[in-house]
Amino acid sequence: MRKQLILTCALSAVMFLGTTTETNAQFKSLLKKTLSKKGKKKSSRSARSSSKSGGASTGAFSHLNNENDEMGLSGEYHGLKDKKAFGFKFVKEDAGKVVNQLHYWEKKQDKPQLKMNFKESYFNKKQVKMFFVWMSSGAKSYIEVFEVAPGVLAQTQQTSRSINSYDESVPLDSKRTVIEVMAKNKGDFDTWDIETAQAKVDMIISDLSSLKMAKTKKKLMRFDTYKNYHGKVAFAKGTHYLKSSKANQPVEKVANFITKQELGSTVAFKPYFEMPLSVTHPGTWFNITYEMAGKKTDREALRKKSTKYSKNIPQLDKYKNDFYFFYPKVTINRSNNIADYAFLELLRQTQDNLKQGQTYDLKVTVWAFKDGQNIDPVATGTIQLEYTANTEKLLLDPVKGWITVLEDYLDE
Numbered sequence: 001m002r003k004q005l006i007l008t009c010a011l012s013a014v015m016f017l018g019t020t021t022e023t024n025a026q027f028k029s030l031l032k033k034t035l036s037k038k039g040k041k042k043s044s045r046s047a048r049s050s051s052k053s054g055g056a057s058t059g060a061f062s063h064l065n066n067e068n069d070e071m072g073l074s075g076e077y078h079g080l081k082d083k084k085a086f087g088f089k090f091v092k093e094d095a096g097k098v099v100n101q102l103h104y105w106e107k108k109q110d111k112p113q114l115k116m117n118f119k120e121s122y123f124n125k126k127q128v129k130m131f132f133v134w135m136s137s138g139a140k141s142y143i144e145v146f147e148v149a150p151g152v153l154a155q156t157q158q159t160s161r162s163i164n165s166y167d168e169s170v171p172l173d174s175k176r177t178v179i180e181v182m183a184k185n186k187g188d189f190d191t192w193d194i195e196t197a198q199a200k201v202d203m204i205i206s207d208l209s210s211l212k213m214a215k216t217k218k219k220l221m222r223f224d225t226y227k228n229y230h231g232k233v234a235f236a237k238g239t240h241y242l243k244s245s246k247a248n249q250p251v252e253k254v255a256n257f258i259t260k261q262e263l264g265s266t267v268a269f270k271p272y273f274e275m276p277l278s279v280t281h282p283g284t285w286f287n288i289t290y291e292m293a294g295k296k297t298d299r300e301a302l303r304k305k306s307t308k309y310s311k312n313i314p315q316l317d318k319y320k321n322d323f324y325f326f327y328p329k330v331t332i333n334r335s336n337n338i339a340d341y342a343f344l345e346l347l348r349q350t351q352d353n354l355k356q357g358q359t360y361d362l363k364v365t366v367w368a369f370k371d372g373q374n375i376d377p378v379a380t381g382t383i384q385l386e387y388t389a390n391t392e393k394l395l396l397d398p399v400k401g402w403i404t405v406l407e408d409y410l411d412e
Contacts, residue, residue, distance in 0.1 A: 060108040061087030065184070071129060072150060073102060077182040080189055086182055087112075088153070102131040102145065116145060125211055128204055132170070142170045146201055151184035154197035172209045176201050213279055216248055220323055225250040229272045230323075233364050233381025237261065238335070242270040242328035250324060263360070263385040264394025264402060266335065270328040271366040271379030277320040280368065281376065286316035287369035288329070290343050292362045292385070293350040299342040300369055308410060312341045331362070332402060334394075344406045347395060351403055359386045 059076070067074035069090040077086045087105035089112070092098060100120060103112035116131035123129060129147035148154045156176040170176075178198040183189060220226040225234070234257045236242050241256040250272070261267050277284060287300045299316070302309040319325050331343040354360065363382045367374040395403045 059085065061085055061105060064089055073129065073147065073153075075151070075184045077153065077184055078186050080181040080183070080193065082180065088182075122208060126204075126207055128208065130204075144170065144176065146204060148181075148192065148197050148200040148204075149188070152188050152192050152197075153182045154178050154192075154201055155180040155182065156201060172205055172212060176205060209279060213275055217275070217323065220248060220250065223250045224254055225252045226272055226323070228254060231272065231274050231379055233269050233271045233366065233379050235259070235261070235381060235383045236268045236270075236328075237266055239268045239328050239330060239333070242268055244324070244326055247326070248323065258383065260359070260384040260386060262394075263354070263387050263391045264332065266333050267331040267362075267383060267385075268328045268333070269331070269364055269381065269383075270325050271381075272324040273322075273378050276322055277368055277378060280378065281370070284368040284370040284375060285320065286378075287367040287374055288316070288340070288342065289365045289367065289374070290331070290340075290346045290362065291365075292346055292360050293353050295346055295349045297342045297346040297349070298374075299340070300372075300374075302342050302345060304372075309341060309345075331364075339402060341406070344402055348403050348406055351395065354387055354391075356387050356389065356392065359384050361385075 061076035064087050065075045067089055070092065071090045073088055073090040075088060077088055078084075079086060084106070087103075087108075089103045089105075091101045091103055094101075100118035102116045102118065104114040104116065105112050107113060114133060116133045119128070119130045119132060130144055132142055132144040134142055142158060144156045144158075146154045146156065156178050158170055158174050158176055178194050178201055181189070181192050181194060181197045183192060220230075234242065234252070234254075236256055236258055242252055244250050244252065252270075274280070277286065287298065289296060289298045299313050303313045303315070304310070330338065330340060332339040361382050362385050363380065365377050366379040368376050368378055393401070395401050398404060
């Protein structure tokens with residue numbers, strides 16, 4: 001019952017996860033790589049022998065059960081997958097300095113085989129007990145140990161190429177894969193298996209991520225652009241008006257945004273979100289729909305319609321961890337002679353109903369999309385497009401018109 005409750009809660013939590021690029025079967029194999037880097041000379045034969053020696057617990061670390069540390073972590077633990085015993089000890093101070101480390105033993109020696117650093121900010125914010133260590137194995141690889149319940153630890157692993165210091169932990173947007181569960185009491189394995197521990201770790205990271213995003217959003221609200229346009233789409237006469245110089249600094253000027261433009265001329269647009277897509281709709285990506293003059297086109301639907309549209313309408317899977325598109329999109333860009341084929345298809349479908357001197361509302365909606373369906377809109381905006389004396393040439397020029405070029409391409 002308790003295991004089912006944990007899994008049910010996990011399914012209802014919002015997850016903020018990236019991609020796993022490396023997986024090892026056991027904590028011990030990573031440990032040996034670290035020890036070899038520190039100059040421990042062990043032959044591959046002795047390493048294999050050590051790996052095979054993991055049988056039932058010998059009680060080698062039972063003395064650690066008498067350690068009374070403030071975190072309640074010290075003691076002898078048993079592995080779920082690797083059946084041997086392990087020793088953990090929380091060390092607050094060393095040589096008069098606060099270190100807040102978790103020491104690890106898999107062999108009975110005075111010195112631990114590994115020392116892991118405490119992520120103090122997680123504990124200060126949400127009372128999360130997590131320890132981490134950098135492992136050198138080609139790419140920058142980290143292992144982490146989470147307390148998922150009193151006396152139960154989940155060991156995770158992932159890689160990250162965005163870390164520049166051995167003292168930093170993996171970002172919250174990296175996926176953690178639970179590869180081992182360790183418990184002081186073997187009876188806890190009735191509740192805590194890999195699946196359950198993974199669900200609890202996902203919940204922890206989701207909670208921390210939501211807190212981080214809330215703080216980021218509070219900072220974003222300092223900027224007029226985000227404050228006035230979150231949940232909306234902004235339009236401009238060129239992409240350079242909508243570029244952000246730095247992440248989470250939307251310094252674009254609202255004065256450069258437009259609400260009306262000539263039909264056939266450049267329209268750049270940029271969506272701003274209430275929260276990143278990976279927080280509000282994990283596992284989804286973006287889709288865009290265009291509506292005008294009673295017609296509607298859908299990027300994802302067109303991608304599945306033909307090879308030509310599939311080739312020219314890429315999947316929008318960037319910026320899922322951001323509050324807005326760092327680089328804007330366009331319906332049409334005359335300067336670079338490029339366009340969104342989904343918008344061109346809208347022009348093709350409405351061409352017989354468009355008349356000079358008329359103004360038409362173009363509604364742009366950015367969606368969370370998955371499994372062939374638009375789930376929820378995450379940003380919307382409307383701009384008026386005026387059919388001027390120059391529009392017919394822009395759309396229907398026999399050589400370079402936007403609709404002409406599209407129809408010739410589709411007829412090939």
